[in-house]
Amino acid sequence: MFADNMRQLGQLIATAMFIWAILPEWFHQQFRQFLEKYFVKLIGYVCPYIKIKFDEYNDEYFQRSKAYAAIERYLGANSSDKAKRLKANVFRNCKSVVLNMDDYEEVVDKFKGVTVWWASCVTIRGRNEEERRFYRLTCHRKDRDFVTKVYVKHVLDEGEAIALRSRQRKLYTNNKNESAWDVYRRGTWSSIVFEHPSTFDTLAMDPRKKKEILDDLMTFSRSKDYYKKIGKSWKRGYLLYGPPGTGKSSMIAAMANLLEYDIYDLELASVKDNTGLRKLLIETSSKSIIVIEDIDCSLDLTGQRKSKKEDDKEDEKEKKKKKKKEEGSEVTLSGLLNFIDGLWSACGSERLIVFTTNHVKKLDPALIRRGRMDKHIEMSYCCFETFKVLAKNYLDIESHELFETIGRMLGETKMTPADVAENLMPKSNEEVAEICLKKLIKSLEDAKEVARLKAMEDEKIKAKDEEDEDEDDEEEEEEVDS
Numbered sequence: 001m002f003a004d005n006m007r008q009l010g011q012l013i014a015t016a017m018f019i020w021a022i023l024p025e026w027f028h029q030q031f032r033q034f035l036e037k038y039f040v041k042l043i044g045y046v047c048p049y050i051k052i053k054f055d056e057y058n059d060e061y062f063q064r065s066k067a068y069a070a071i072e073r074y075l076g077a078n079s080s081d082k083a084k085r086l087k088a089n090v091f092r093n094c095k096s097v098v099l100n101m102d103d104y105e106e107v108v109d110k111f112k113g114v115t116v117w118w119a120s121c122v123t124i125r126g127r128n129e130e131e132r133r134f135y136r137l138t139c140h141r142k143d144r145d146f147v148t149k150v151y152v153k154h155v156l157d158e159g160e161a162i163a164l165r166s167r168q169r170k171l172y173t174n175n176k177n178e179s180a181w182d183v184y185r186r187g188t189w190s191s192i193v194f195e196h197p198s199t200f201d202t203l204a205m206d207p208r209k210k211k212e213i214l215d216d217l218m219t220f221s222r223s224k225d226y227y228k229k230i231g232k233s234w235k236r237g238y239l240l241y242g243p244p245g246t247g248k249s250s251m252i253a254a255m256a257n258l259l260e261y262d263i264y265d266l267e268l269a270s271v272k273d274n275t276g277l278r279k280l281l282i283e284t285s286s287k288s289i290i291v292i293e294d295i296d297c298s299l300d301l302t303g304q305r306k307s308k309k310e311d312d313k314e315d316e317k318e319k320k321k322k323k324k325k326e327e328g329s330e331v332t333l334s335g336l337l338n339f340i341d342g343l344w345s346a347c348g349s350e351r352l353i354v355f356t357t358n359h360v361k362k363l364d365p366a367l368i369r370r371g372r373m374d375k376h377i378e379m380s381y382c383c384f385e386t387f388k389v390l391a392k393n394y395l396d397i398e399s400h401e402l403f404e405t406i407g408r409m410l411g412e413t414k415m416t417p418a419d420v421a422e423n424l425m426p427k428s429n430e431e432v433a434e435i436c437l438k439k440l441i442k443s444l445e446d447a448k449e450v451a452r453l454k455a456m457e458d459e460k461i462k463a464k465d466e467e468d469e470d471e472d473d474e475e476e477e478e479e480v481d482s
């Protein structure tokens with residue numbers, strides 16, 4: 001009897017296996033998923049843990065999920081020392097290898113006393129057996145609220161911040177597009193990798209002024225909620241002005257490196273018109289600095305009417321340069337004013353707008369008023385404090401018997417940090433600090449002599465102008481008398 005039953009059971013199993021074998025693969029999958037679904041449900045009733053799944057791709061658009069990418073970076077940064085099996089990803093231009101958990105690996109993460117488990121999972125789906133990856137987050141039922149409301153947000157924010165820190169920053173410049181076809185073909189901006197060595201440590205300037213700028217920048221970068229509260233778009237304008245070679249461009253690079261922002265170097269003369277200007281603004285990303293260098297000669301934006309005499313004096317070359325630049329552009333002052341602080345400026349957030357100029361007095365007051373250029377920073381000639389930073393950076397010395405002489409001479413003679421830096425830079429291995437400092441003293445003496453001769457020359461021209469004016473007055477009097 002028993003043998004008969006066993007034989008029947010064996011036949012039943014053999015029949016079932018035969019039927020299973022001839023059924024198509026997709027039926028197996030459906031059946032497996034059916035079993036899995038109800039098995040997981042059953043486990044859910046008895047198991048005190050909850051599970052949250054983060055798929056790598058959003059089904060409808062087959063777009064990589066931002067949440068998955070952020071979790072991947074977070075786990076890569078926070079758990080690669082815990083996971084036993086890792087996979088290394090090297091992205092193009094990435095500064096370092098990124099390690100992530102390998103498939104089917106599990107790690108534990110603790111956050112504010114709550115323990116959670118992360119598993120990196122893969123399922124095979126669809127007729128062509130695609131691999132579908134997902135992360136599964138497991139936590140205890142009692143921590144459900146904290147995990148779903150606080151922890152997951154922390155992971156996504158942290159993952160995004162890691163992405164920003166490790167992203168390859170870019171330097172963009174606007175393309176001179178004549179037609180819509182140009183815009184379609186080349187886009188409005190083209191970019192290169194931005195790697196400039198200038199930092200606030202290498203920037204030589206008065207330490208107090210430097211600290212003030214650093215605090216201003218750091219406060220700005222942390223003021224998202226504050227700007228929202230006061231109803232202002234999260235942007236800030238900086239006007240850097242001063243003679244050539246005083247560090248304006250170096251300051252911009254130092255700002256970008258400090259805040260890890262991209263730079264959009266906007267060449268106004270290449271912008272067709274105000275519409276083109278707005279289009280350029282719309283296509284800039286947040287966390288960026290929009291720079292307009294030498295704003296005074298980008299376009300004719302000087303609002304003040306120059307006196308006839310002044311106008312004549314402006315040398316022909318400068319006028320030709322401006323005329324040439326303006327040919328291609330119909331950007332107007334009002335277009336620029338709206339670009340900086342009009343409705344358009346609200347598109348996008350967390351951006352700095354920086355102007356540089358060598359002639360701040362020439363600029364229209366409306367262009368540089370607070371709210372547009374919130375902070376005006378004068379980059380001036382080299383003072384003793386600035387010189388000491390350059391000596392430290394270029395010669396690795398913090399004191400020397402020649403410093404006193406140099407300090408005195410810098411007080412008497414105007415020399416830009418660029419010129420001082422050039423003198424301090426050793427041109428050969430034999431040029432030790434002493435020789436470079438003596439070279440600088442020689443340059444300062446020469447500059448002093450040149451300044452003295454120029455002052456004499458200016459005196460002569462001034463005296464001559466006054467003489468001419470007297471003669472003009474006399475002639476006018478004679479005409480009146482006659």
Ligand SMILES: Nc1ncnc2c1ncn2[C@@H]1O[C@H](COP(=O)(O)OP(=O)(O)OP(=O)(O)O)[C@@H](O)[C@H]1O
Nearest residue numbers: 202203204243244245246247248249250417418421
């Ligand atoms: N304050 C500074 N600190 C350190 N280096 C400086 C400073 N100013 C100028 N330099 C050096 O001089 C060179 C020119 O500086 P930079 O291009 O920043 O001057 P700039 O003010 O932008 O000049 P311009 O007005 O002609 O554009 C740079 O290579 C930089 O290293």
Ligand SMILES: [Mg+2]
Nearest residue numbers: 248249293356
């Ligand atoms: Mg410059």
